Amino acid sequence: MAQTPQQRAANARFAKREEAKMGKPVEAxxxxxxxxxxxxxxxxxxxxxxxxxxxxxxxxxxxx
Structure with missing residues (x-):
């Protein structure tokens, strides 16, 4: 089943929050x-x- 635009936006927001929790990558x-x-x-x-x-x-x- 393909993602709807709302699901895609929600996933992007969630990924952004999780990335902020993990911290910056080693190179940064x-x-x-x-x-x-x-x-x-x-x-x-x-x-x-x-x-x-x-x-x-x-x-x-x-x-x-």
Missing amino acids: RKRKEDFKSPISRGWIIVLAFVLCGGLIFELLKLFF
């Missing part, structure tokens, strides 16, 4: 950008110095 999704650290590079250097600085100073004292 926004691609994630490269990972960005929450801590800046300068702070990482400062933290590394604080954590390893004592060892560096002890090695310098040992040789000089």
Whole structure:
């Protein structure tokens, strides 16, 4: 049995609602950008110095 114009319109409305529930297709999704650290590079250097600085100073004292 063929669809009537009313059935075709109702099916189109239903399909549109269901598609909105499912979300966007993979191609339409926004691609994630490269990972960005929450801590800046300068702070990482400062933290590394604080954590390893004592060892560096002890090695310098040992040789000089």
